[in-house]
Amino acid sequence: MARAINRRPGRSGQILLGALPFVLLAAAYLLASDARLAVNPNDKLLPSLESFAAAIDRLAFQPDARKGTYLLWADTWASLQRLVLGLSIATALALTAGIAIGLLPMMRAAFAPVVAALSMVPPLAVLPILFIVFGLGELSKVVLIVFGVTPFLIRDLSFAVAALPREQLVKAQTLGASSWQIVTRVVLPQVLPRLVGALRLSLGPAWLFLISSEAIAATEGLGYRIFLVRRYLAMDVILPYVAWITLLAFLLDYLLQRLSRSAFRWLPGEQSL
Amino acid sequence: MSRISIRKLEQSYGAVTVLERINLDVASGEFCTIVGASGCGKSTFLRLLLSEERPTRGEIHLDGAPISEEPCADRGVVFQRYSVFPHLTVMENLILPLELRAAPLSGRLYGRPRREARERAGHLLSRVGLDHARDAYPKTLSGGMQQRLAIAQALIPKPKVLLLDEPFGALDPGTRLRMHEILLGLWEEEKMTVFMVTHDLKEGFKLGTRLLVFDKLRWDPDAPQAYGATITYDLPLEDHRSPPPALVAEAEAEAPRQTSRPCNPRPCNRGLADVAR
Numbered sequence: 001m002a003r004a005i006n007r008r009p010g011r012s013g014q015i016l017l018g019a020l021p022f023v024l025l026a027a028a029y030l031l032a033s034d035a036r037l038a039v040n041p042n043d044k045l046l047p048s049l050e051s052f053a054a055a056i057d058r059l060a061f062q063p064d065a066r067k068g069t070y071l072l073w074a075d076t077w078a079s080l081q082r083l084v085l086g087l088s089i090a091t092a093l094a095l096t097a098g099i100a101i102g103l104l105p106m107m108r109a110a111f112a113p114v115v116a117a118l119s120m121v122p123p124l125a126v127l128p129i130l131f132i133v134f135g136l137g138e139l140s141k142v143v144l145i146v147f148g149v150t151p152f153l154i155r156d157l158s159f160a161v162a163a164l165p166r167e168q169l170v171k172a173q174t175l176g177a178s179s180w181q182i183v184t185r186v187v188l189p190q191v192l193p194r195l196v197g198a199l200r201l202s203l204g205p206a207w208l209f210l211i212s213s214e215a216i217a218a219t220e221g222l223g224y225r226i227f228l229v230r231r232y233l234a235m236d237v238i239l240p241y242v243a244w245i246t247l248l249a250f251l252l253d254y255l256l257q258r259l260s261r262s263a264f265r266w267l268p269g270e271q272s273l
Numbered sequence: 274m275s276r277i278s279i280r281k282l283e284q285s286y287g288a289v290t291v292l293e294r295i296n297l298d299v300a301s302g303e304f305c306t307i308v309g310a311s312g313c314g315k316s317t318f319l320r321l322l323l324s325e326e327r328p329t330r331g332e333i334h335l336d337g338a339p340i341s342e343e344p345c346a347d348r349g350v351v352f353q354r355y356s357v358f359p360h361l362t363v364m365e366n367l368i369l370p371l372e373l374r375a376a377p378l379s380g381r382l383y384g385r386p387r388r389e390a391r392e393r394a395g396h397l398l399s400r401v402g403l404d405h406a407r408d409a410y411p412k413t414l415s416g417g418m419q420q421r422l423a424i425a426q427a428l429i430p431k432p433k434v435l436l437l438d439e440p441f442g443a444l445d446p447g448t449r450l451r452m453h454e455i456l457l458g459l460w461e462e463e464k465m466t467v468f469m470v471t472h473d474l475k476e477g478f479k480l481g482t483r484l485l486v487f488d489k490l491r492w493d494p495d496a497p498q499a500y501g502a503t504i505t506y507d508l509p510l511e512d513h514r515s516p517p518p519a520l521v522a523e524a525e526a527e528a529p530r531q532t533s534r535p536c537n538p539r540p541c542n543r544g545l546a547d548v549a550r
Contacts, residue, residue, distance in 0.1 A: 165355035170325055171423075172358075173344035175370040176430055181380040185369065189360045266360045266410040 047236040055236040079222040086145025094153030102161025119151030141213040148209045149202045160194040193264045200256045275301045275433030275466045282331035290501035304467040306477035309487030313502040315470045349432035353439045356423035357411050364407040367394035370429040397425040417448035437469040484508040
């Protein structure tokens, strides 16, 4: 009998074991749902698969009676726009500021403390300020994502830049590189993988900020919808929406991972994510 | 031409003096090997030659003019590690200096200029025996191949002076011998002045035209950091390229003494005892 630390699943065993918790969760839900519905057919807490299908059909494939739009797709489009816009702005800011702070001692002295302080501010605490300053429209939601994610990205990136071996920067200078050329040819290409990694870690917080701001003030969006239908205990809408949000988050993460693998083939094995 | 003259060079960090009273004239095209105990300031000396640090006192002149205040293309360098860029292939590493010079803004060459740069680098590439690996990333190269690439890359801008900081320190003996041949061949071809720090006395004698030994002449047991190291031997090596047996014996006898010198004379355990109490 091998030790537990030496027993490994085969290829199919791995898939089977990975799927097991999902199957168990689904089975537990169905059993509980059946039990509740047997007692009270109008129970809304644990809807049956049929009610899910009906809700999904209504939201995704039937135009809304009042607005004439397909709610799920309109919500998804609105939310993804905010998310992608916010993350893009955050990435651009973080690249500029992170490399400047990590590489240029003058910039580090001037801006590292303020970034460290800003990263400690709980972003949701400033949401009221954002609503007051930027209004209840799109801008404040995008700004919340930017504000919530950028300080972390800047710090992570500036640490990555500062961790580049001193020898590389000296060598680049002896090869005739200017500061700008060191940024574009030596530093930037080497911290891009770290940026993608940090961005993947930021996806979770970004979704959190998005759903929160949508819950408080919006007229469409995935977060807006689930908080709206909460009033009617519409679990048949909320649960598919949560699953859909999870799937979208997973897909974004997966895309970034694929990008990282294909774009940075020079990375030593243990560093590629 | 690449004549180096150093006058009254001193480097100290606060109360710690690392180097002192260094005067040296090196003719163009010499190969100076630098040996000495660990922590005696060999690498500091190299960093000063590189302008990575500014000396506390004294001057370094290259061909009669003071060296520039920051590292630049007239002095190339190869470190023991991290000398090539991991995100560039062998060929990209080699043409990088040419790209940097030709394209100040983008730092990249395309089309015909790029092909010409590749042709120029091709000669050095085959000189260091990396023809077959031109499109490989450094992570796939052995330590010896990476150092060969680093040397070739450092030579592309045609530096007047090449500084080597224990370049073969991490290589196995067989690879080292091949590296010696390649390095001496390139030196004969390019005629640059070379400073090479090494831990290996035999290597120092074999490669150099001149051997510099760094050590502390003055030594105060109560203040071990008060005095710095200087050049205690300056041996021309034209004829006898192996260490005199007496010197090897002395170096080997010296090694334990060097390591047993207390860096921090205070007993280290006291702090722990205080914490425990």
